[in-house]
Amino acid sequence: MKRHYFDYAAATPLDVAVEKAMKPYGSKVFGNPGSLHSFGQEASAAVFEARDAIAKSLGCHYSEIIFTGSATEANNLALRGVVKAALKAGIKNPRIITSQIEHDSVLDTCRDLEKEGVEVIYLPVNADGMMDLEKMESELDERTVLVSVMYANNEIGVIQPIAEIAEIVRNFRSKNPKASYPLFHTDAVQGFNYLNCKADALGADLLTLSAQKIYGPKGAGLLYAKKNTSLAPIITGGGQERGFRSGTENVSGIIGFAKAVEVADRLREKENKRLAILQKYFLAKLKKVLPQAKLNGGEKNRLPNNINIYVPPKADEKGTAQDLVINLDLSGFAVSPGSACSARTCSPSHVLKALGHSDIRAISSIRITFGRQTDKQSADSLLKTISNLK
Numbered sequence: 469m470k471r472h473y474f475d476y477a478a479a480t481p482l483d484v485a486v487e488k489a490m491k492p493y494g495s496k497v498f499g500n501p502g503s504l505h506s507f508g509q510e511a512s513a514a515v516f517e518a519r520d521a522i523a524k525s526l527g528c529h530y531s532e533i534i535f536t537g538s539a540t541e542a543n544n545l546a547l548r549g550v551v552k553a554a555l556k557a558g559i560k561n562p563r564i565i566t567s568q569i570e571h572d573s574v575l576d577t578c579r580d581l582e583k584e585g586v587e588v589i590y591l592p593v594n595a596d597g598m599m600d601l602e603k604m605e606s607e608l609d610e611r612t613v614l615v616s617v618m619y620a621n622n623e624i625g626v627i628q629p630i631a632e633i634a635e636i637v638r639n640f641r642s643k644n645p646k647a648s649y650p651l652f653h654t655d656a657v658q659g660f661n662y663l664n665c666k667a668d669a670l671g672a673d674l675l676t677l678s679a680q681k682i683y684g685p686k687g688a689g690l691l692y693a694k695k696n697t698s699l700a701p702i703i704t705g706g707g708q709e710r711g712f713r714s715g716t717e718n719v720s721g722i723i724g725f726a727k728a729v730e731v732a733d734r735l736r737e738k739e740n741k742r743l744a745i746l747q748k749y750f751l752a753k754l755k756k757v758l759p760q761a762k763l764n765g766g767e768k769n770r771l772p773n774n775i776n777i778y779v780p781p782k783a784d785e786k787g788t789a790q791d792l793v794i795n796l797d798l799s800g801f802a803v804s805p806g807s808a809c810s811a812r813t814c815s816p817s818h819v820l821k822a823l824g825h826s827d828i829r830a831i832s833s834i835r836i837t838f839g840r841q842t843d844k845q846s847a848d849s850l851l852k853t854i855s856n857l858k
């Protein structure tokens with residue numbers, strides 16, 4: 469049976485060029501980049517080159533890149549690191565503003581920080597998944613140390629106007645007596661393949677990326693932290709990454725990350741156009757073959773690779789998306805019930821709930837995400853199989 473993958477928001481396959489670039493950094497170049505001898509220096513030079521190449525892609529300085537073990541860790545470093553530094557600087561009762569549709573690595577970190585006395589404002593979104601910028605602006609106050617809003621949502625692909633949000637935060641900051649706050653962080657993990665992530669275009673102080681979502685290896689993430697951003701480490705030890713993230717560098721992962729960034733930069737425009745056409749085609753055909761299905765999140769301001777649909781259960785079905793996901797898998801199609809991180813449980817998606825949808829809708833929706841290997845033929849086969857199962 470031919471298998472078709474439609475879960476690129478959860479994981480992407482390693483690009484062949486990435487795999488090739490990483491190969492020497494296992495048994496051949498294996499030194500610890502912290503070692504003084506030539507084995508170590510060889511590895512250290514390779515990490516530096518990769519850091520510099522990623523910095524060039526983001527339009528920043530290499531010293532503004534902090535490699536981490538995942539995007540989850542980078543988000544933790546952004547949130548916890550800013551709060552820690554603010555507390556150290558004497559800011560009492562720090563406050564964070566975020567949205568209700570963030571990835572769990574942000575939301576759960578916020579919930580944990582609340583237990584430590586940090587106030588967190590979870591801003592709502594409208595039915596299309598867009599944040600109300602006036603509301604966000606009205607929530608900014610002198611205690612706000614961080615605003616964290618994701619670039620593109622991992623479940624519904626909705627894109628927030630990050631440059632505008634950054635500007636609002638910057639304007640407020642310029643009037644704030646504690647002039648270094650609030651800072652602005654964006655989780656750009658799902659955006660990098662398709663959107664402009666240049667530091668100056670976005671204006672974020674902190675930005676998270678993950679290699680595994682851009683056809684790079686798992687276990688490699690990064691936090692861009694603009695020069696002079698007040699950040700404290702959350703992992704201490706050997707002082708790697710300029711003291712912001714101790715732990716021996718994942719050399720092959722970092723090399724693969726840089727190559728993945730290079731390839732993504734090269735393919736971005738072309739893939740954007742190709743997948744936008746495919747997305748439009750898929751949605752139009754879906755209306756015909758499965759008229760009862762409804763798109764979750766607005767059609768505008770959406771990543772070109774994301775389709776998240778409510779497929780109402782039939783009268784004789786219990787109705788969770790898991791049944792459909794399993795039946796599709798048995799037919800050779802990999803899709804996701806909501807976000808990858810909630811695939812193990814079947815509680816209603818917090819993102820779909822934030823859009824104002826019912827528990828039934830939030831539990832009976834599937835996420836279909838396209839990628840470099842998705843073509844019209846495989847999209848047609850998926851549509852045919854869904855309509856046969858429903």
Ligand code: PLP
Binds near residue numbers: 478571622655809
């Ligand atoms: N942020 C977003 C938007 C994501 O989609 C994900 C993963 O799905 C993460 C963060 C966490 O990434 P990782 O599992 O690589 O830590």
